[in-house]
Amino acid sequence: xxxxxxxxxxxxxxxxxxxxxxxxxxxxxxxxxxxxxxxxxxxxxxxxxxxxxxxxxxxxxxxxxxxxxxxxxxxxxxxxxxxxxxxxxxxxxxxxxxxxxxxxxxxxxxxxxxxxx
Amino acid sequence: xxxxxxxxxxxxxxxxxxxxxxxxxxxxxxxxxxxxxxxxxxxxxxxxxxxxxxxxxxxxxxxxxxxxxxxxxxxxxxxxxxxxxxxxxxxxxxxxxxxxxxxxxxxxxxxxxxx
Numbered sequence: 001x002x003x004x005x006x007x008x009x010x011x012x013x014x015x016x017x018x019x020x021x022x023x024x025x026x027x028x029x030x031x032x033x034x035x036x037x038x039x040x041x042x043x044x045x046x047x048x049x050x051x052x053x054x055x056x057x058x059x060x061x062x063x064x065x066x067x068x069x070x071x072x073x074x075x076x077x078x079x080x081x082x083x084x085x086x087x088x089x090x091x092x093x094x095x096x097x098x099x100x101x102x103x104x105x106x107x108x109x110x111x112x113x114x115x116x117x
Numbered sequence: 118x119x120x121x122x123x124x125x126x127x128x129x130x131x132x133x134x135x136x137x138x139x140x141x142x143x144x145x146x147x148x149x150x151x152x153x154x155x156x157x158x159x160x161x162x163x164x165x166x167x168x169x170x171x172x173x174x175x176x177x178x179x180x181x182x183x184x185x186x187x188x189x190x191x192x193x194x195x196x197x198x199x200x201x202x203x204x205x206x207x208x209x210x211x212x213x214x215x216x217x218x219x220x221x222x223x224x225x226x227x228x229x230x231x232x
Contacts, residue, residue, distance in 0.1 A: 034219055043208060043224045044162075049217065091160060097218045104150050104169075104212070106220055108162035 002028050002098040006109025013084055014117055021079045021112045023050075023094030029074040030096035034106070035067075038091040050077040050094075084116045119144045121211050123223035130199045131231050137184075138194045138226045140209030148214035151185065151192045156225075157205040165207070168192065170214070196228075204230045 003026040031052045036044040049057040056069035068080040095106040130136035153165040209223040
């Protein structure tokens with residue numbers, strides 16, 4: 001099946017710094033990727049839809065300037081948490097739809113745990 | 118807007134027994150997909166099973182099967198012969214067939230498997 005790689009798996013940063021998270025589709029192309037945020041013991045909350053070659057589409061209530069998304073190639077989307085603060089600490093997950101007969105299935109990265117001190 | 122409801126925050130089952138997780142959803146669309154994803158302690162989301170709304174036949178994947186009731190907007194997951202490795206959070210998800218590919222998730226059910 002399709003594989004989505006997410007890096008890093010865990011990052012600790014100081015308050016006020018920026019952190020970049022990468023999401024790669026390893027064996028398929030993804031014109032669209034999705035970024036989620038998950039709080040402990042809660043469900044996944046969609047933050048934004050990443051579109052290759054164009055601007056991301058953000059969900060209501062998500063700060064565009066805080067969470068910068070870039071989808072510069074068909075296999076890579078990045079999420080940058082700018083000027084991170086402790087309240088940004090969370091688990092971030094990306095996903096991409098498969099291709100062909102699995103195009104209706106979302107494949108997920110392993111997630112990134114962000115801890116802001 | 119579409120919503121997905123999982124009314125069981127937690128469930129438990131004895132090893133080798135059968136358990137059913139409930140999911141209901143609300144949509145005005147007729148063409149859509151439904152999914153069950155599993156999130157073990159590693160937090161990697163894993164697809165368990167999917168169902169196309171236009172198919173009347175319930176999907177089955179080995180020990181996992183669904184009971185899809187389109188009119189009632191119900192999509193329950195049955196796990197047979199439960200194994201310790203089935204312990205995880207289970208999320209029910211909906212996706213409209215047209216337009217955006219984004220998923221709408223329920224709040225999840227934590228499944229514990231007792232030896």
